[in-house]
Amino acid sequence: MSDHAEKHVVRGTGSDPAFFSCWNLHAYYGESYIVQGVSFDVREGEIVALLGRNGAGKTSTLRTIAQIGSxxxxxxxxxLDHQPLHTMKSYQAAQAGVGLVPEDRRIIPGFTVEENLKLAQIAKPIGWSLERIYDHFPRLGERRHQEGTTLSGGEQQMLSVARALARDIKLLLLDEPYEGLAPVIVKEIEKIVENIKELGITxxxxxxxxxxxxxxxxxxxxxxxxxxxFDGSAQExxxxxxxxxxxLAL
Structure with a gap:
């Protein structure tokens, strides 16, 4: 580890008053030791890029935060906001305000765009109304009666993000939101995330x-x-x- 990186390594204490905090996470896939003492904090309304090479443990860290399966x-x-996610099941973490947008998007086959969104609102707490979602995602409004799995890759990503916002979330976890998308579509997704930031969603x-x-x-x-x-400013x-x-091999 370089001297530059060493001085930025997080030393969690477990008592940080940050809006979101993970402290000394250790997680396994079977016997494989994937997450090895990860600690970092996020301030309310902040966007944090969790980066690293393939196999570094990024997706595993997100899934551990959301308490999703393995x-x-x-x-x-x-x-998260003084609530201990580590004691919860995945559905309880979702109720506490965690919204995970997985890499594979998980659009429900056979359901329209609107049905996918309504299904996300079956259980409380409910977040954005359909009207608000369509206002921020006009393309989804145009395709509300179209089967979700027949949308383009970029539109499916929009639907996956919108479905998370249909819940009353405090923390949005985005796993590879630009994966497989053309550069012009990546720009659209970036604008959506920028809008989310302006709305104060961590x-x-x-x-x-x-x-x-x-x-x-x-x-x-x-x-x-x-x-x-490393834990520091994105600009650094x-x-x-x-x-x-x-x-990052860049």
């Missing part, structure tokens, strides 16, 4: 397109081999060629 949390704490974004994520984010947390090696990563090359 990986299994072995040790550590996750707090966001953690995992993205292989690190430059695009960094240009959008306030801060960056870089993982390597399941551990935090953009300005540091050596750091990007070492941990």
């Amino acid at each position: 990986p299994q949390l072995h040790h550590g704490e996750v707090w 966001t953690i974004i995992v993205e292989q397109n690190a430059i695009a994520a960094l240009e959008l984010a306030d801060r960056a947390v870089i993982l390597d081999m399941g551990q935090v090696v 990563v953009l300005d540091n060629t050596e750091l990007r090359h070492q941990y």
Whole structure:
């Protein structure tokens, strides 16, 4: 680990009053030790880019935060607005305000755009109304009666984000939102995330397109081999060629 990275490594205390905080997370896929003591905080309304090479533990960290299936949390704490997510099931974490937009989008086959959105609102607390969603995502309004799985990749990503907002979320977790999308569509998704930021929704974004994520984010947390090696401003990563090359292959 470089001297530059070492001075930025998070040393969690478990008592940070941040809006969101994960402290000393350790998680496994079966016997594979994936997340190895990850700690970082996020301020309310902030966008944090969670970056690293393939296999660094980024998606596993998101899934651990959301308490979604595997990986299994072995040790550590996750707090959101004074609520202990680490003691909750996935549905309880969702009720507490966690909205995960997975890489595979998970649009429900056989359901229209509007049915996918309504299904997200079956359980309370309910977030954005359909009218508000269509106001922010006019393309979804135009296609409200179209089957969700027949949308383009960019439209499916919009639907996946809108479905998260249909819940009353406090923390939005975006896993590879630009994956497989044309550059022009990436720009549209970026605008959506910027609008979300303006609305004060706290966001953690995992993205292989690190430059695009960094240009959008306030801060960056870089993982390597399941551990935090950098926690600082996004601009600092953009300005540091050596750091990007070492941990992001850029």
